[in-house]
Amino acid sequence: MPARRNSAHLFAALGDQTRLRLVRRLCDDGPMSITRLTAGSRVTRQAITKHLRVMEGAGLVCSTRHGRESVWHLDARRVDEARTYLERISRQWDAALARLQKFVEE
Amino acid sequence: MPARRNSAHLFAALGDQTRLRLVRRLCDDGPMSITRLTAGSRVTRQAITKHLRVMEGAGLVCSTRHGRESVWHLDARRVDEARTYLERISRQWDAALARLQKFVEE
């Protein structure tokens, strides 16, 4: 289980339709098992499992075992990290533009 | 130039180290040309160009031609879209957890 926890991996984990759908699903209905996550999806249970593992590697989700099923849930802190990252980007960009503006005017 | 403007493509465009480095570069020093973006990078100018196109497809950056060089700049609005998306996810998740909590307690 190689932990891929930098920003690029985090965004990459969000950069897939199937995975975003999983995130949505978890957000709407809370933690749930793999088979339940698979129900309603056009894709195999195995595919879902792989996607969950990818997101787990990025720290986006994790699972706890309950009897024969494993229940997956989101890690909102990690989502916030991504959000904060983008916020910094955005601010930095505004600053760069301001500097440029000032430079041009002189 | 197929426009790939949904959330998945947006995050995918951010989900690569080289591309994130480009974003950083643009944020730090403002708009700049391809060769300048390539300078200091370990990869070819062509690779950089491809990455820029990917990000352009996602609406993250765009270019304007100045004589023989094309100057690329970030589109902060798109960054904010991603940020907002994550914010909604985060809130939704908290709500789902609250509902679950209430359900368990009954």
Place this chain on the structure above:
DNA sequence: TTAACATGCAACCTGGGGGTTGCATGAATA
């Protein structure tokens, strides 16, 4: 204790992403 159910593991297939090289073309400058 059997049968149904939820998951894990492994092998396999395919397309496209990330990268390179070589050459062509239009702009700038000496």
Place this chain on the structure above:
DNA sequence: TATTCATGCAACCCCCAGGTTGCATGTTAA
């Protein structure tokens, strides 16, 4: 005008992400 410089285009390569199928294992319920 001849030459350098910034970019575009196209072909090519390799690897891995996304997906499937088949079978094995552990858990629950009849």
